[in-house]
Amino acid sequence: MLKNNRKNYHHGDLKTALVDAGLSELEEKGLESVSLRSIAARVGVSHTAPKNHFDGLRGLLTAIAAVGFERHAQEMSSGVEHLPPGKERLKAACNGYVRFALSNPELFKLMFSSTLCDASDPELKKAAWNSYGILRGVAHGLDWDKADAPGSPWRTEWMLWSMVHGYAMLLIEGQIRRNDDGTPLFEMDGLLPDFAYREAELEKMPPPFEGRGSVEI
Amino acid sequence: MLKNNRKNYHHGDLKTALVDAGLSELEEKGLESVSLRSIAARVGVSHTAPKNHFDGLRGLLTAIAAVGFERHAQEMSSGVEHLPPGKERLKAACNGYVRFALSNPELFKLMFSSTLCDASDPELKKAAWNSYGILRGVAHGLDWDKADAPGSPWRTEWMLWSMVHGYAMLLIEGQIRRNDDGTPLFEMDGLLPDFAYREAELEKMPPPFEGRGSVEI
DNA sequence: GAGAAAAAATTTACAGTGGAAATATGGAGC
DNA sequence: GCTCCATATTTCCACTGTAAATTTTTTCTC
Structure with missing residues (x-):
């Protein structure tokens, strides 16, 4: 029936x-x-x-999270294509990161829950890397107080990522005050500290849709 | 029986x-x-x-989270008392923030889950504010590129908090690579960007155990 | 086309879960 | 002795995810 x-x-x-x-x-x-x-x-x-x-509920949630990362990547890169490489592009992508989290809080939490998702799933891995690649791409050449120690190419990336991710998380969980209409007091770009790009690296910045991650963190 | x-x-x-x-x-x-x-x-x-x-499971989890925040505050302020105000004290507290998260990942996640906890519970609120007050205290006078716009005294705090919290979260969820022994590649102080204190404000920095939050975010 | 094999969905059963309601227990105060 | 009341128990319900056996449909092979 x-x-x-x-x-x-x-x-x-x-x-x-x-x-x-x-x-x-x-x-x-x-x-x-x-x-x-x-x-x-x-x-x-x-x-x-x-x-x-699917392999049980966990499997289904993993597949859902993968779609989440695709949309996440899309939100970060939407409207970024026509911005000049550098600060503006970075800020726009970061705003997208947080905007996505605020629009899809439950999905966002799922995406980053290693207990609810199977992080080893190939499709999830791929989608997550794609998404992180956007951030990594727009941050290429970022010169946050001459940050990267030799042999540690991730320091600046992680610093940026941590800040964006933490802000999104704290907003979602109601830890940070918002405006009466629910919008955050600061957009992400208003929270970012001053920074510069190494000019030499700037022209090597990949276009936003090609900054896909292929390296293991 | x-x-x-x-x-x-x-x-x-x-x-x-x-x-x-x-x-x-x-x-x-x-x-x-x-x-x-x-x-x-x-x-x-x-x-x-x-x-x-307790008011059901949620009530019990809320009480557990409150204890979590007490320990969290303790971990942040342990060993901070005898450090001079300023950079060193801030870095030590931030290290404590992340150290606690890595030692108590499940508790840490619970503490910041607004669905599993009742964030309006007075005891939880108090403990959470106590904890945040530590961070707020050691960051008093922090001059991150002349950050605070007029009327926005929280910008620098949130910037710092977001970064510390995001790094802890990403580490816990296995998003950021660690050393083989499980320790992070960078301690939190190694991730922080360069910053300075407004010297005039520095002497007004409250001692670590008195930086308790009493203001609504 | 016929029949076997594979794929996809169903029913049934089971050990968990949190919560509500009625009941049992034991201590405190008189 | 007694009652009152906080505390804990038993019982029941609706719901959960998973496993196993079963039915249905498609597909493949001859």
């Missing part, structure tokens, strides 16, 4: 349907309240049907 | 016993796996006994 107005016994594309339903359930009910059963019910399928496509 | 080798029907101090048991369960089983029932069982009482002392 078919629960939905589904014509066929086989759904056809249950995998993506479940991910879509999961994305909706996530923001509606919150990360702690999503359940495999409710997601399955939303699609109109039995609660054990997902087993054929 | 008494489950434990408890003498009395009435436990005596079940409230603190539950919090203690919860703290243990938390790091042993992980944040997503702690249950009211397992905590109660650990103490040797029925799973509904906590109801008399």
